[in-house]
Amino acid sequence: MKMVRKKVPKATINRLPLYLRGLVNFYSKGERVVSSTRLAELIGTNSAQVRKDLSFLGEFGIRGIGYEIEKLIEELSQFLGLAQAKKVIVVGVGRLGSALLGYNGFKERGFEIVAGFDVDPSKIGKEMNGVNIYKMDSLRKIVKKIGVDIGIITTPAQKAQEVAEKLVEAGVKSILNFAPVSIEVSDKIPVRNVDLSVEFQILSYYLSKGEKSIIKRGNEKRFGEGGKPSIK
Amino acid sequence: MKMVRKKVPKATINRLPLYLRGLVNFYSKGERVVSSTRLAELIGTNSAQVRKDLSFLGEFGIRGIGYEIEKLIEELSQFLGLAQAKKVIVVGVGRLGSALLGYNGFKERGFEIVAGFDVDPSKIGKEMNGVNIYKMDSLRKIVKKIGVDIGIITTPAQKAQEVAEKLVEAGVKSILNFAPVSIEVSDKIPVRNVDLSVEFQILSYYLSKGEKSIIKRGNEKRFGEGGKPSIK
């Protein structure tokens, strides 16, 4: 029972879902084995990177052959905690919120949107794509009842911080924020931000520079609030 | 006329739009000067990081005081190439594509969506939020005519690669891809990928680990295709 699996770098964590995506794709095309080189091409890195990344989870390659796709998918899913389905809610059923409610691809991947919330009376009580829209006041009660893994914020910027606090208070375990502000959650709740204007602006820079190709991958950590430095 | 401004790290580039966002926010609240510490809190990093990042663009802080917000906004906008408005098209007017077409926040920030494209005859010829939807066959002609800075891909995964190639071929200068596949563009065209399932899966990992807070920021580079290493 060896428990001390080496610490997996954040940068690696961010790539694992991409490997998984590619592997599932390969598998559905009938392939059963894949080399690090092939996987690397797929996500725009090199084979050494792939081998190093995968080596953090264990040794499941076969020298001279490659990786058995089915087994790798299993290992990655396990490692990423995808074994059980996750429950997701969407707060803010505007254009983007509606688009997310309407997309069925998440469910296939184990992320089920179980409720929507909004303040607009014309939306409350309706259902979209089989998902009920509730009023904000019900958030706490519903979250307590069904247990929610991920809360998506698709409200206007000014409401985002307030919503984030309500989500945490209600017991939502992590947050995906689409509002164009940084939200501050006092707790140790994982938060990821997706700001499309930021994406545009980064592209704008490379455009104006006449720069080379870039592939975006998530990254950047922070602990709690203050930015306390760690041990030294 | 000193031209050899130091190379700005990718990690810094990815943070600049966040500083800009925060500065605009501060400014609209009537503030005129800001310290590195305050800016750092805003995006979840520390003051040394902020000062180092800004120092790559020049010296515009005032010792003992801080940064003049208006000036910093100007410098950042300039640096990111936001001085002239950018033209954007959306290929794939499904749920997500429609949401993007309907959102007016981009225009305010200088990114104007000038056309949509789809294969669905029921959408072609319509207009959404003042943007005309064209058939895919018109892509080349329209892009040639108006000049397009950013092409957004919101098609199903199977079509994304094909669309990417058409965009490049038509002369679109950069790509923002929402389809859940890695696209391969032969040219030196900047590409950024946003895959919401990937975001979910990264959150899933931190959830299952009971891990600390993370803030996502884009990152990861690649040159052209092969992954050729650089000079040694």
Next chain:
DNA sequence: CTCTGTGAAGTTGTTCACAGCC
């Protein structure tokens, strides 16, 4: 005394290069 700008130190992440197994 406050807050910036920046070399230097420290940390994290990537690539090399080769031993080991198929």
Next chain:
DNA sequence: GGCTGTGAACAACTTCACAGAG
């Protein structure tokens, strides 16, 4: 001969710590 796994070298990025300006 082909491909993985991995220490060691290298490169990128972050944080420290302090000189210097207001």
